Amino acid sequence: MQEIAHVISKFSSEPDPDYELSLVQLLNADVLADPHPLYHRIRSTDPVHWDVFLRSWVITRYEDVLSIVKNLSAKRMPSAKELGEQGLGDFGAITSVLGRQMLFSDPPYHTRIRRLVSSTFTPDRVAALSGYIRVTAEKLIARAIDRGEMEIVRDFAAPLPGLVIGAMLGVPEVDQPELNRWASDFAETFGNFTQDPKRTSEILHSCADMTNYFRDCIYRLRSIPNNGLIHAFVNAEIDGDRLTEDEVIANAIGVLVGGQETATTLICTGLLTLLQHPEQIEPLRQDATKMAPAIEELLRYNSPVQLTGRVVRKDFEIGGKLIRAGEPVIAVLAAANCDPVRFPGPDRLDLMRADNRHLAFGWATHFCLGAALSRLEMRISLERLLRLPNLHLAPAGLKWRVHLVLRGLSSLPVTFDPGAEGAAVN
């Protein structure tokens, strides 16, 4: 990681063809504001590209990305020895958590964990949250309604998914700020190459605190059970097989981190996109049946998770190039989602787009476990926020979050008419 940051600082100000095709540009706020030109450039110049800065293959065509996520290994955590060799031995605590999560494992281990977790993460459990999501959205809006302005990330999009995941896990609502901070620190390890030793130690502390927190929850639940997901994880059993305590903790962290930052990102970028296309908002307000396809298009157009990683186990040929065993591969889901071969007019926001099988939630074995919950949260959030009368982007203060994987905002100020209420979506 330190090497990458060094190389970026060395080259980023000089014209360099490798830099022009490198994903490290996503750490630049101007590129983050609209990464489609970068993705089109990489895809049309070199769709299976060796990124010298990230030391990884970068895949940008829809068909190729599909092939990568279907065929390559998701088990990509470095071993303790490899981390030590890179001077990152301290990160062992984090990789040992990640190694027990389904996102970073292959079958048969993945199949076992996914079956046990899915047996508890049911459509009924998700549907049962809709009342809580509505009430929570209402409470968050009520705090700001008289002000006539909101900073959406802070006031709505960060707290809402955090509270919802907390309710789903079955942890006390008062713990939400701490859980939110831990999740955000943990997510930083995926896509923000900090070199600040103070920050590294804070992130490691957060990982340790979060692990201890969930271990305590498990002990408490033995004497005071509840209907939450952690308790359900502990009791999940298929053919006599159960999750170990460390697996319960790792996957509770997976759900917390996976479910919080991503959903925050979708709510913010989705709302921003609509406010930037105001002519498309009214039809959504008038007809609730338009909301589901609109959410799919917002996911395609501004995918919250820009990319995911895989590793090649056996030499693999793709796009006329040979990828050697052991080499890492980045599948750029967001680039696949704007591939003109798959999506006609990919840079056009078309809320009624037909045949919109985007890859924003991944595909196949690792398809997002929380997709239904995210769609529900997004739907309720948009329905509520779009009812704010005269809702507009504030003239200043929009800020992109510097992160290589999640394309989100750190600040999204909006204004609306204070006190009044708009009409409900029909």
Ligand code: HEM
């Ligand atoms: C807008 C919101 C979300 C987006 C865009 C998103 C995106 C993704 C993507 C792209 C993957 C697959 C990654 C890969 O193949 O390497 C994934 C997997 C996963 N997501 Fe989500 N996610 C979202 C929300 C959630 C929520 C709310 C939860 C939990 C409550 C969640 C839990 C998971 C888990 C556990 C996996 C791993 C599944 C597996 O490996 O079998 N996600 N997500």
